[in-house]
Amino acid sequence: MDSPKLPIENLSFDDCWELLADDTLGRLAIVVDGHPEVFPVNYVVNRRSIAFRTAAGSKLWGALMERPAALEIDGYDPASELAWSVVVRGDTQVIEDQAEMDAVDGLGLEPWQPGEKSNYIRLNAKALTGRRFQVNRPDVWNTRLQDRRRASFE
Known part of the structure; x- marks a missing residue:
């Protein structure tokens, strides 16, 4: 017999910032040539904003133009069977102050992708939303092997 589902929980700003601070990889959404693009970053x-480094290209161009962007992260805890998602929306800007760049580096910002990432970008949050919810139990016999929910039931 399945247990009753918990309602969707809207996360507080502090909960959202805590989840963001505990993670290192997100998906950055920006508009490039009139259409949406998504990049892992x-x-x-840092200072209740998101900071990342990038090479020259679309992300830098968007930041130079101070265009709107969004960053999304999500996660799943097999032990509690709870998933969560956080979205930050705001404007991007280039970080040019050396002390700010040093502060960001001091937090352990390290790009995974090889290559020079000498441009520092800040996503200033104008909107922050998050939610947590109990996931549906998978049909273990029919669910794909790579589905993270399976770990709870195997």
């Missing part, structure tokens, strides 16, 4: 939380 390694980031840190």
Whole structure:
């Protein structure tokens, strides 16, 4: 017999910032040439904003134009069977102050992708939302082997 589902929990701002601070990889969404693009980025939380490094290209161009962007992270805890998602929306800007760049580096910002990432970008949060919810139990016999929910039931 399945247990009753818990309602979707809207996360507080502090909960969202804590989840963001505990993670290192997010998906950055920006508009490039009139259409949405999504890029994985390694980031840190600095002064209640998101900071990341990038090479020259679309992310830098968007930041130079101070365009809107969004960053999304999510996770799943097999022990509690709870999933969560956090979305930060705001404007991007280039970090040019050396002391700010040093502070970001001091937080352990380290891009995974090889290559020079000498441009520091900040996503200033204008909207922050998050939610946590209990996931559906998988049909262990029919669920794909790579589905993270399976770990709870095997």
